[in-house]
Amino acid sequence: MSAPRLQMEHVCCHFEGREVVCGIDLTVRAGEVLCLLGPSGCGKSTTLRMIAGIERPSRGIIRADGEVLSDATTHLPPEARGIGLIFQDFALFPHLSVAQNIAFGLRGTAAQNRARVDELLERVDLQGYGDTAPHMLSGGEQQRVALARALAPRPRIMLMDEPFSGLDNRLRDGIRDETLALLKEEGTAVVLVTHEPEEAMRMADQIALMRDGGVVQTGAPYNIYTSPCDKDAAAFFSDINVISGEVHGALIETPFGQFLAPGVPDGGLVDIVFRPQHVKIDFDRGGRGPNPTPQDGVPALGHVKRARFMGHESLVEFRMDFDGGIVKVTVPAVFLPKPGTPLWLTIRRDRCFVFPNRP
């Protein structure tokens, strides 16, 4: 197999003696989109800037197609890396026309450059806009010019820092999908920074979930969503419910039945974590509760605290009789029971995660 387009091995970055990013190991292949996802300040932009060559790693190796871009002795400048950049503010040159903006990084003859600019104008659907000034364009059109400019020199890697966050909601989905299709066609390896889980789920082939300067989990969106590495990783993608319990004989007893906690010693504390869409409300048995089943376990009684319609689903909060705690449930329909209504709940046992309880 060919060398990965981008490879980072144990990469760290210090600022003023403080390690803000450390131990980053990532691999991105041609045509693949990796999203760096995480809360503000976790080190996403610093990681991107190290790949771009704007920051120098304090440790580790960054390679593109097997060639060293940064290590202990080498640090190629940004312009020698074959990397394209797109940032949130597009940063188009206001005094240059659209065509001149796109041609900015091209090094060929005038005829070659004109042909490449025309090809890109067509690909981003802006034929006839070559002589226009950037400020005459809408936000979405400017974003497409920025994409064309970044793609023009055929970069092997494209780095994008929150590139869609300045766009109108109605435009964003379409532009995201078009951008992705174009980048895939060009075979560019993409590293995209975002703090929005939905954007990462929509765009990424792989998500690298970051926290406190490190990558805590890497995987396909589906795998990260269905097998989060810990409670915080689960909570990054949706609301979660948590029931805490003590382990005895590798089992935890809860009002929803028993759960397995293999490898946790007696007396150890664990959190059982489940998403609101994996709670079932029993509508059928008039307050008697459903029969326990191996899949759904034991029903527990709660009283509606609050119900809200969210557009494509209803979110119902229950105060549970067993401990007074709250369990959130989503129902993919209009379901707005009155506060105080008693209902039995079961949880999808195959969708529960059991994690050691760390304060």
Ligand SMILES: Nc1ncnc2c1ncn2[C@@H]1O[C@H](COP(=O)(O)OP(=O)(O)OP(=O)(O)O)[C@@H](O)[C@H]1O
């Ligand atoms: N030039 C710098 N000098 C000192 N500290 C810095 C510098 N750049 C970033 N940091 C610090 O490094 C940490 C990571 O910042 P970074 O911008 O990489 O995070 P981020 O995940 O991209 O956040 P955001 O989503 O808010 O942009 C932060 O604590 C930040 O204050």
